[in-house]
Amino acid sequence: MREIIFDTETTGLESKSDRVIEIGGIELINHFPTGRTLHLYISPEDRKVHPDALAVHGITDDFLKDKPKFAEVVDQIRDFFEGARWVAHNATFDMGFINAEFARLGIEPVAADLVTDTLSLARRKNPMGPNSLDALCRRYGIDNSHRTKHGALLDSELLAEVYIEMIGGRQTALGFGSAAKQEAVIIEDDVPFEPLQRPRALAPRLDTETVAAHGKLVLGMGDKAIWNRYQN
Secondary structure (H helix, E strand, O other), X not given: OEEEEEEEEEOOOOOOOOOEEEEEXXXXXXXXXXXXXXXXXXXXXXXXXXXXXXXXXXXXXXXXOOOOEXXXXXXXXXXXXXXXXXXXXXXXXXXXXXXXXXHHOOOOOOOHHHEEEHHHHHHHHOOOOOOOHHHHHHHOOOOOOOOOOOOHHHHHHHHHHHHHHHOOOOOOOOOOOOHHXXXXXXXXXXXXXXXXXXXXXXXXXXXXXXXXXHHHHHHHHHHHOXXXXXXX
């Protein structure tokens, strides 16, 4: 299964009038990060960054002046997400903006059944909260000390680690940071396997009174006691 863990930054909160100015994405295959990423800054054209949004992500109007318009990068975005599930934290917000950008270009919206909301998943697993990205990083022991402001790629990287933990932990994916360098461990079916034998039996952990009480219980059960099968 292919999934893209993604995040957006925007000029404000209103998807009908505000614009996407940054998108970041991390590719997972079978919940394993492949090292393939997407990161784009996008011109909001004539829309200015709201001061409240600027305080969150720090992306200025001046920085965005020479960035491509959404129409110029939409094919790159769609190619990256092709055939994958869209996974975001508070996905309603991000998908609202993505679908609004698509609508401006006459592109069909992303179907709701292709979207996974990690905030909803976190609320089911941790109904007492809090379930912000920062809170989830703390809960799962993920270092987010370098997250001084929101950023689409950085937040996607953190969310990928959080998501892996929420769906089963690092045994599901063998770690995130060195994903591009890791190799899968393959166990061949035809490799002979011989179990190791203990050099000596384990010492009993039960005291003599407990052993005696158990023996009395088994004796009272008669021949039907299942433990009789394992008597020497």
